[in-house]
Amino acid sequence: MKKLCILIIAIGSSLYGQMLPREYFHKQISKTAIEQIKADSIHSYDALHYEITMEIDPQEKFISGNVMANLCSKENGLSQVSYELVGLNVDSVFVDAIPANFVQDSLLITIDLNSTYDIGEEFTTQVYYSGYPILSSDGYACGMHFDNAIWTYADPNGARYWWPCYDHPWDKTTTKMIVTVPDSLVVASNGLLIETIDNGDGTVTYNWQENSQIATYLVSLAIYEYVEINQTFNDTIPIQSFVYPSHYDWAVNDFQNVPLMMQIYSDLYGDYPHEKYGMAECAVFGGNGAMEHQTITSLGHNLIDGQQGGEMIITHELAHQWFGDCLTPLTWKDVWLSEGFAVYSEALYVEGKDGFAAFTNYVKTSIHDYYKNWAGGSVYRIYDPPYHQYFYPYEYEKAASVLQMLRFMLGDENFFLALKDYFQTYKHSNVVTSDFQGIVQQYSTENLDYFFDEWIYGYGLPNFQT
Known part of the structure; x- marks a missing residue:
C-alpha cells in the first residue's frame, strides 16, 4: 500500500473540528437490517417530468394522490413501463388520459401501454395510489416519517416508499409537487413556491415547482407549523428556510453566514445552479444530521442552537447543491463525487x-486524522462501496483527503480551474469518476491514471505530515 505525504501547516487545536462529532456529517444507517432492493427491469424510457399530487392526513398517517409522468421512449415498439413502489396500493392507471391495465407486486408496478411508442415519442402515465407509508427495511429508513414534523428521506433509493417513480439517480427530471394538508401546517419542498391555495375546508394546498433537473432521491417534503426565515444571495437568489417557531431566533443567528457560504462556493465552482436555496428543520437522523435535498436541505433540529454549532454541517449540505445535486453521480459506485x-x-x-492556516488545520484534524482514527489498521477503496457503506468515512473524509492531494499536485490555479471546468461541463447532469479524471487531466502535465488507480480505484491511504 503506497502512501503519499503532503506537507501542511498545523496551528494547534481545530476550533471547527470540535464543534460537532464527525459522525453527524455522515448519513446514518442501522446495521441490523441490510438489504438492497432493486428493480429487475430494463430502463426503456426517459422520464422528463413528474407532477406529484398528494393529500396527507397527519393524524391517520395516510396519503392519497397521483403521479403524472411525462416520458420519452428510448426504444422502438415500447409497450410497457415499470415504476418502483413499495408499501402503497395502486388504485388505477392512465396512459395519455386513457385507462390502462397494470400489474403490481411488492416492488414494482408494470403498466401496459395502450399502444406502442418508438424512439423519441413522448407520452404520459398517471398513477393513482394511496396507503400508509412504510419505511425501508434496508437500514436507511427511507420513506415518509411522521414525527414532530412530517418529513421524507430517500437516500439512496427510497423515493419509492412514498411515490411511484423510476427510482434511480441516472434519470433526472423536473418536478411539480402539489400537496394538501391541514391549514395549520406549512409545506416546504423543492424549487419555487408557485401558489398557496386555501381550500376553505380546513385544508391548504401548496404548489412547488423544481425547474432544475433533479434525481428522485433528492425530492423532498417537510411539513410542520413552520415559520419562515427569508434571506437573499446576490439580491437575486431567495434563501427560504423553515424552522420551528421556538427556534426562530436561534436559526436567524445560525443561518446568517449562508450567503457568505454561497459566495465562496460560487467563486470557487461557478454560479449557484438553482433558483432557490433554503433549509427545513425536522428530525432527520434523530435531529443530529442533515440531508441535501435539492434547494431545500433537511436540517436536524438539534443543529439549531443559536451559537452556530451546526455551521459546518450547514455548509456541507449547501456544497452538495453543486456536487451531488447539480452534478449527480450516475450510480452509487461514484458516491465519493458527492460526499x-x-x-x-x-x-x-x-x-x-478564516484563511489558509485555518484551512490546513481543518483538513488535518477534522478530515484526515478523523479518518485515520476511524479506519485504524483497515484499508478501504473509495470506488464502488458496498450498499450498506455508501456513507462511510472513506467516501467522505478519505475522498476529501484525496482531493487535497490532487490540489497539492496540480497547484491552486490549475486545481480550481479544473473544478470550475468540471462543474460547467457537467452542470445539471450525471457524472462518473472518469468524467472528473478527464477534466483534471487537462490541467496536469502528468498522466493521472496512476493517481486514480491508487487512491480512487485502489486502497491507498493518504498520509499527512506536519
Whole structure:
C-alpha cells in the first residue's frame, strides 16, 4: 500500500473540528437490517417530468394522490413501463388520459401501454395510489416519517416508499409537487413556491415547482407549523428556510453566514445552479444530521442552537447543491463525487472565511486524522462501496483527503480551474469518476491514471505530515 505525504501547516487545536462529532456529517444507517432492493427491469424510457399530487392526513398517517409522468421512449415498439413502489396500493392507471391495465407486486408496478411508442415519442402515465407509508427495511429508513414534523428521506433509493417513480439517480427530471394538508401546517419542498391555495375546508394546498433537473432521491417534503426565515444571495437568489417557531431566533443567528457560504462556493465552482436555496428543520437522523435535498436541505433540529454549532454541517449540505445535486453521480459506485466534494468544501469554506492556516488545520484534524482514527489498521477503496457503506468515512473524509492531494499536485490555479471546468461541463447532469479524471487531466502535465488507480480505484491511504 503506497502512501503519499503532503506537507501542511498545523496551528494547534481545530476550533471547527470540535464543534460537532464527525459522525453527524455522515448519513446514518442501522446495521441490523441490510438489504438492497432493486428493480429487475430494463430502463426503456426517459422520464422528463413528474407532477406529484398528494393529500396527507397527519393524524391517520395516510396519503392519497397521483403521479403524472411525462416520458420519452428510448426504444422502438415500447409497450410497457415499470415504476418502483413499495408499501402503497395502486388504485388505477392512465396512459395519455386513457385507462390502462397494470400489474403490481411488492416492488414494482408494470403498466401496459395502450399502444406502442418508438424512439423519441413522448407520452404520459398517471398513477393513482394511496396507503400508509412504510419505511425501508434496508437500514436507511427511507420513506415518509411522521414525527414532530412530517418529513421524507430517500437516500439512496427510497423515493419509492412514498411515490411511484423510476427510482434511480441516472434519470433526472423536473418536478411539480402539489400537496394538501391541514391549514395549520406549512409545506416546504423543492424549487419555487408557485401558489398557496386555501381550500376553505380546513385544508391548504401548496404548489412547488423544481425547474432544475433533479434525481428522485433528492425530492423532498417537510411539513410542520413552520415559520419562515427569508434571506437573499446576490439580491437575486431567495434563501427560504423553515424552522420551528421556538427556534426562530436561534436559526436567524445560525443561518446568517449562508450567503457568505454561497459566495465562496460560487467563486470557487461557478454560479449557484438553482433558483432557490433554503433549509427545513425536522428530525432527520434523530435531529443530529442533515440531508441535501435539492434547494431545500433537511436540517436536524438539534443543529439549531443559536451559537452556530451546526455551521459546518450547514455548509456541507449547501456544497452538495453543486456536487451531488447539480452534478449527480450516475450510480452509487461514484458516491465519493458527492460526499468527498462536500467534505472538502467544508475546508474550503473555512479557508475562504478564516484563511489558509485555518484551512490546513481543518483538513488535518477534522478530515484526515478523523479518518485515520476511524479506519485504524483497515484499508478501504473509495470506488464502488458496498450498499450498506455508501456513507462511510472513506467516501467522505478519505475522498476529501484525496482531493487535497490532487490540489497539492496540480497547484491552486490549475486545481480550481479544473473544478470550475468540471462543474460547467457537467452542470445539471450525471457524472462518473472518469468524467472528473478527464477534466483534471487537462490541467496536469502528468498522466493521472496512476493517481486514480491508487487512491480512487485502489486502497491507498493518504498520509499527512506536519
